[in-house]
Amino acid sequence: MKRRSFLQAAGAGISAALLRAASNDEYLVYFGTYTDGAARGIYAWRFQPATGKLTEIGLVAETPNPAFIVATPNGRNLYAVNWKGDDREKQGDTVSAFAIDHKTGKLTFLNKVTSKGEMPTNLTTDHTGKTLLQVSYTGGNIAGYRIEADGKLSEPTT
Numbered sequence: 001m002k003r004r005s006f007l008q009a010a011g012a013g014i015s016a017a018l019l020r021a022a023s024n025d026e027y028l029v030y031f032g033t034y035t036d037g038a039a040r041g042i043y044a045w046r047f048q049p050a051t052g053k054l055t056e057i058g059l060v061a062e063t064p065n066p067a068f069i070v071a072t073p074n075g076r077n078l079y080a081v082n083w084k085g086d087d088r089e090k091q092g093d094t095v096s097a098f099a100i101d102h103k104t105g106k107l108t109f110l111n112k113v114t115s116k117g118e119m120p121t122n123l124t125t126d127h128t129g130k131t132l133l134q135v136s137y138t139g140g141n142i143a144g145y146r147i148e149a150d151g152k153l154s155e156p157t158t
Contacts, residue, residue: 015031015032015066015067015068015070016029016030016031016032016069017029017030017069017070017071017078018030018047019071019075019100019102020075020102021046021103021105025049025050026046026047026048026049027046027047027049028044028045028046028047028057028100028102028105029044029045029046029047029054030042030043030060030069030078030107031043031044031045031069032066032067032068032069032080033065033066034065034067035063035064035065035066036065040059040062041059041060041061041062041063041064041066042059042060042061042063042066042069042080042098042107043056043057043058043059043060044057044058044060044105044106044107045057046105057104057105057106060105060106060107061080061096061098061107061109063080063082063096063109064083064084064092065081065082065083065084065092066080066081066082066096067081067082067083067119067120067121068080068081068120068121068122068123069081069123070123070124070125070132071100071125072125072129072147072151073125073127073128073129074129075100075102076099076151077097077098077099077100077110077147077151078097078098078100078107079095079096079097079098079123079125079132079153080095080096080098080123081094081095081096081115081120081121081122081123081134082094082095082096082112082115082120083115083118083119083120083121083137084118084119093114093115093117093118093119093120093136094112094113094114094115094120095112095113095114095115095120095123095132095134095143095145095153096109096110096111096112097109097110097111097112097113097147097151097152097153098110098151099151110150110151110152110153111152111153113145113153113154113155113156114143114155114156115134115141115143116136116141116143116156117136117138117139117140117141117143118136118137118138118139119136119137119138120134120135120136120137121135121136121137122134122135125147129147130146130147131144131145131146131147132144132145132147132153133145142158143156143158144156144157144158145157
């Protein structure tokens with residue numbers, strides 16, 4: 001894939017996650033995008049570090065403005081913030097949970113919870129993969145969530 005088409009497909013890719021795929025010789029690369037234009041959510045590619053080959057998988061989750069994404073340390077789940085941006089009609093100001101299929105690269109939606117603040121912007125998990133923290137750009141709110149055994153997020157606990 002040419003660099004230009006990669007960047008166009010990624011839209012305004014602002015966040016990425018890199019995970020080992022089902023095959024030990026390649027990785028899955030996920031990009032969150034702004035969805036104001038042609039982009040519609042989270043896109044994925046397969047990356048083979050030995051050859052440098054990047055193969056497009058395409059759109060793996062349609063979700064509004066996944067401006068930041070993060071995977072759990074075990075690589076089973078991916079989480080994305082969803083913010084409204086300037087479009088107050090767009091659903092957002094939430095955090096979405098997805099299960100990762102390492103064979104296909106596809107994401108399966110698990111649940112969505114409130115961000116407890118406007119324009120959620122950053123996510124991180126603790127080293128155990130049992131807690132997710134999220135920060136909101138407007139107001140600087142911080143919310144903590146339990147990551148349940150099935151990968152779903154609890155309502156904010158802090």
